[in-house]
Amino acid sequence: MLCEELKIKGQLAKEASILLSTLSTETKNQALAAMAEALERHEEEILAANQKDIDRAKEKGIGNAMLDRLLLTPSRIKEMAHGLRALIALPDPVGEIEAVWKGAQAIEIGRMRVPLGVIGIIYEARPNVTVDAAGLCLKTGNAVILRGGSEALHSNITITRVISQAAESAWIPRGSIQLIENPDREVAVQLMKLNEYLDVLIPRGGAGLIQTVVQNSTVPVIETGIGNCHVYVDSEADLAMAEEIIINAKCQRPAVCNAAETLLVHEKVAADFIPKAGKRLRQLGVEIRGCNRTRALFPEAKAVTEEDYAAEFLDLILAVKVVDSLDEALQHIRTFGTKHSEAIVTESYRNSRRFLKEVDAAAVYVNASTRFTDGFQFGFGAEIGISTQKLHARGPMGLKELTTIKYVIQGDGQVRK
Amino acid sequence: MLCEELKIKGQLAKEASILLSTLSTETKNQALAAMAEALERHEEEILAANQKDIDRAKEKGIGNAMLDRLLLTPSRIKEMAHGLRALIALPDPVGEIEAVWKGAQAIEIGRMRVPLGVIGIIYEARPNVTVDAAGLCLKTGNAVILRGGSEALHSNITITRVISQAAESAWIPRGSIQLIENPDREVAVQLMKLNEYLDVLIPRGGAGLIQTVVQNSTVPVIETGIGNCHVYVDSEADLAMAEEIIINAKCQRPAVCNAAETLLVHEKVAADFIPKAGKRLRQLGVEIRGCNRTRALFPEAKAVTEEDYAAEFLDLILAVKVVDSLDEALQHIRTFGTKHSEAIVTESYRNSRRFLKEVDAAAVYVNASTRFTDGFQFGFGAEIGISTQKLHARGPMGLKELTTIKYVIQGDGQVRK
Incomplete structure (x- = not known):
């Protein structure tokens, strides 16, 4: 009834x-x-x-x-x-x-x-x-x-x-x-099936709420908000720029969906980048969970798990992984990303083009913080949420x-x- | 499993x-x-x-x-x-x-x-x-x-x-x-819940299939195709034009979703329009189901029911209703339309504007047949279906x-x- x-x-x-x-x-x-x-x-x-x-x-x-x-x-x-x-x-x-x-x-x-x-x-x-x-x-x-x-x-x-x-x-x-x-x-569940009166349903909140609505709704839904965002520091990155970008993406407002959750670093620059960036991130209160190669370079890091790679921490926690190639970074993002916002830091024109084309996400960045994925920053003047679906x-x-x-x-x- | x-x-x-x-x-x-x-x-x-x-x-x-x-x-x-x-x-x-x-x-x-x-x-x-x-x-x-x-x-x-x-x-x-x-x-039902692999699901077929998909799918769906389309002959219509339009909309290809299913006629022009148009429609094999006022003007018509007004006949059957006003026509379309294609025939600028603005449908026509709702006719060069939803x-x-x-x-x- x-x-x-x-x-x-x-x-x-x-x-x-x-x-x-x-x-x-x-x-x-x-x-x-x-x-x-x-x-x-x-x-x-x-x-x-x-x-x-x-x-x-x-x-x-x-x-x-x-x-x-x-x-x-x-x-x-x-x-x-x-x-x-x-x-x-x-x-x-x-x-x-x-x-x-x-x-x-x-x-x-x-x-x-x-x-x-x-x-x-x-x-x-x-x-x-x-x-x-x-x-x-x-x-x-x-x-x-x-x-x-x-x-x-x-x-x-x-x-x-x-x-x-x-x-x-x-x-x-x-x-x-x-x-x-x-x-x-029960009333919320009925609302999700109110096709007779509703043209669309928009859930705004955490992952649990959104999944409940997606699973139960017969009304068309616009999914919003879950962001497991990555910053990839390429072999050809400007490392000073990369440092500012990961610090901004992680620390400026960690509890929001466009904050970065995982840092991917090309092995060629890992030794130069990870100890220095890690130290600054630690000073800002970030807990670092790294792969073995990360931990070899930055012993303070805890061991990262697969769950960490999949997590939207919404907190001052950062997973860090050293990758062998742009391809490995792209593969990691495909596996763990939530199609929200993804960034590459690089001076390579070719790598920037590949990243822009091949990453499947709502917003794909070259040399900028993922924190810009926002209706106001984009110049829309208002925002009802950030859609992570494609329809x-x-x-x-x-x-x-x-x-x-x-x-x-x-x-x-x-x-x- | x-x-x-x-x-x-x-x-x-x-x-x-x-x-x-x-x-x-x-x-x-x-x-x-x-x-x-x-x-x-x-x-x-x-x-x-x-x-x-x-x-x-x-x-x-x-x-x-x-x-x-x-x-x-x-x-x-x-x-x-x-x-x-x-x-x-x-x-x-x-x-x-x-x-x-x-x-x-x-x-x-x-x-x-x-x-x-x-x-x-x-x-x-x-x-x-x-x-x-x-x-x-x-x-x-x-x-x-x-x-x-x-x-x-x-x-x-x-x-x-x-x-x-x-x-x-x-x-x-x-x-x-x-x-x-x-x-x-069961496999079809599982396909409707294959969110892990599918980005969108498009049902193409009859009302039963589409409803099953809408009710069961957790994958985003694009609804296609159900068309209970109306032609409204306004008090200010060019009646010769109206006759050609309803004949085309009903008879040119009755089994498709953009064919007309109900004819609404303003009472001012009903006596001039219905007997003449009715006769031609009958000659083309159309079964007419009319309201009492329609039957008084065209005794061959059978009595129409509420179900007829709601039906997508997809056949040479036409429901006909005499209305007192543009408002009554708009109300009828709101009640029974499926938001596919709706047409007004009128020489009144004001009425054409109201119809275009107030009718909530994928395609709203002034002085043309509903049969134009089609990717090829619109110049898109191809068509995967006609969406009757809004997202x-x-x-x-x-x-x-x-x-x-x-x-x-x-x-x-x-x-x-």
Whole structure:
């Protein structure tokens, strides 16, 4: 039996999406401004709801990292409001005609950008995702059904009420922004099969959540986020540059998906590179897990395992392997990579070309840090996540990736011969 | 337990796809030519295998329509070869850089078209799909795993052997074109969950097959083909044009997905339009199932049911409904349409704009037949199917829709601040 809440909210979202798809950019922008303003005006209420979640989480003995993700502060609420306002300035992809051409019998065919319809977002205990996802979906004319982690339920209920009321007051149809409040896991599973109402489902969170959604969903899914990223230091690398790149890719923000997890070093430069880079990485608090050749050059390194090569540490841990050739590096990346972001450091034109062509990943780098795989760094101005699958969207997903196209065909009575 | 055949062929396809993705257009075109030539050279062998399938199908008492789809003849084999040769002239999307721009810190970002990887195709008893799908996947640098209907097994085995050997002789890696020979349904279900090896699964066939794949697959699916298409004759229509359009949309080839299944007529023009158009449709053998107002104007019409409105007849049957307004027509299309192809016939600029904007379908027409929704009519030069979903590809899918993108980023040592 389909849970009543899903059914009602699904229908409402579907109806809202029809109107939403025809709204002007101006109307949508006014709603975004109203939502931002409402968040700031209701700061106290939101903080009070968040306090309940924090209290309950502490009772449950939830870890500090998660508590930090759950916590809202006045400045974090300001950031969320700022995020909404930043969307106002971005171009609205909806209604754009990307191309027009003549088909058979000179029939005029146009490719028009249109909203996807109703987007489901399943995420963990980060209340900022509620605002972020609602804003991105509204700007692109999509209705959204949100399903956040139960730990953030009070925060999410209050935030959703505040922003959806503000949106409605600015002529956005009721049902455009909704939160599923029933915390049962079974309801989440039903949401994954809600093909009647949902056009797409986007999971945002850790590997466990994403795998659950991929395995259970009959609604089309956009996979996001798992990044086991490599930096390969080629035999022809500028070693000083390589050092800066691996330090940035590993240390600048280790808990994110575009941080590097494994360093591959060509044997020709290993003796020059590993002791020096290893020392600096150690000074920055990085635990190094190396292959035998790495450990011979850098005895402080622990022994690496196959599991380490496959792991997304999301922490100050780095696997290091010495390879005999570019081919071995490519093979290692094929075996262990998650098709997120991969980098080579080299001064060899030929090797750079091979790496760019042969590595199968959302973002492939020559002589730059993997940390640039990000909607803002790419210049998209916004980001709903980083797709690591190949259908529909790959890499950082901006506003355009929350839309689809339809063909609009204008004729003068043409019939097919 | 994963069936051994799937495991072996999956691994082989995955390996082949790596090499395939780097092949030059010239190599792929030479292979297409070799495959076409081999089909013609092995005509007798293919016909003999097909005869086995035909004999078995007749024993089983399979209907004439299906027998006809299953049947190969010398001219049909020529057509298949011709289809492969036609792909040679088409531009190869792989490796194309669609855009280059500067991201943060002037990092140079390019969007490059690349193959999807390994594509699974599940289809019914049409041996021509074997050749067609293999050719399209090869041209786009993808490995393909084919799973055809068991009725066509002998034909498919022989065809696949002939074309894959020809491809290998032209330097295409072994494993690029493979057929699953085990006819068990369980194997098909396992194929739908072969995420380890498959990047995408495309079902080609009837509604039953497509629903089975959507419901069971954990591999990303591109849904194709179900078309409950409408022609709406507006109050401001040119009625002579409307008559030609509905006759073409219904009768020119009734068994295909872009044929019209329901005619909606504005009440203002119903008395002028329905008797005249109805008479011509009847003369062409069309069975008309009408609402009460339709039957009052055209007594030959049978009574229509809700099921008729929802049906994809794929036959010379047409549901007809008189509506009070454009809004009612839009509502009817929202309720019963399958988001394939929808047409309005009107001389009203305002109504044409509303229809184009508000109808949510892959292809929306003003004053033209729905029959144009087709890769060849659109000028794509080839077609793997017509997507009726919104992710990745919508409407006719040509070569480009069998590819994805990757970002290639060239830096000079940039690290993120």
